[in-house]
Amino acid sequence: SPLTAIRASAELLGDDLPAPDREQFSQTILQQSDKLQHLVERLLLLAKIEQPTFTLSLEPCDVAELLQRTMTNQQAWQQQKQLACQYLGDTAITVTVDKFWLSQALQNLLDNAIKFANQGVLLTAFTTAEQLIIHVVNDNTLVPDYVLTKAFERYFSLSPSIASDLKTSQTQFPTPKGTGLGLTLAQQVIERHQGKLTMRQMAFSEFLANLTAS
Numbered sequence: 001s002p003l004t005a006i007r008a009s010a011e012l013l014g015d016d017l018p019a020p021d022r023e024q025f026s027q028t029i030l031q032q033s034d035k036l037q038h039l040v041e042r043l044l045l046l047a048k049i050e051q052p053t054f055t056l057s058l059e060p061c062d063v064a065e066l067l068q069r070t071m072t073n074q075q076a077w078q079q080q081k082q083l084a085c086q087y088l089g090d091t092a093i094t095v096t097v098d099k100f101w102l103s104q105a106l107q108n109l110l111d112n113a114i115k116f117a118n119q120g121v122l123l124t125a126f127t128t129a130e131q132l133i134i135h136v137v138n139d140n141t142l143v144p145d146y147v148l149t150k151a152f153e154r155y156f157s158l159s160p161s162i163a164s165d166l167k168t169s170q171t172q173f174p175t176p177k178g179t180g181l182g183l184t185l186a187q188q189v190i191e192r193h194q195g196k197l198t199m200r201q202m203a204f205s206e207f208l209a210n211l212t213a214s
Contacts, residue, residue: 005032042181056098063093084120105189108182109136116140134209152187155180
């Protein structure tokens with residue numbers, strides 16, 4: 001766990017270590033602290049959305065603009081991994097949603113897509129007479145079949161060895177083990193909007209969110 005790694009690294013820093021080792025253990029503490037912070041933040045969000053008295057604050061929202069802003073927020077990570085991230089869809093999609101919570105769901109879906117992408121991520125959105133449909137697609141190697149059924153389970157996360165097998169881009173950017181809560185939170189948010197979130201794969205992996213358009 002993050003706490004175990006932080007404690008072990010802190011204890012080792014108390015010894016007389018060479019400078020490179022001290023730097024390595026300091027980086028471990030910083031990385032695991034970030035992971036612990038993400039874990040706590042997502043647990044708090046899940047606890048809030050699962051309350052029986054929870055209600056959405058619905059308002060008109062331009063989902064196309066929200067998707068593009070979500071991509072912009074992850075631009076540094078995309079550049080670091082040398083990924084192409086694109087939005088292809090309607091330029092103006094105004095529907096009634098909870099902007100904060102939908103943003104949280106989209107951020108988690110995009111995080112997951114970027115983490116396992118080889119060269120790029122594609123986001124699309126469009127409306128039908130009754131639905132808002134959002135696709136988040138990446139070009140990772142196909143995941144094992146059991147992942148499709150367990151992806152949204154709380155605390156489920158791919159082991160580092162499997163994650164490394166899926167990561168075949170030229171940069172070979174390391175894929176850290178996640179908190180196992182991001183997709184759970186995304187599913188809860190979509191379901192609160194009377195929608196459905198699914199994961200499927202063909203020659204690529206895709207998250208598909210269907211929400212009621214109003």
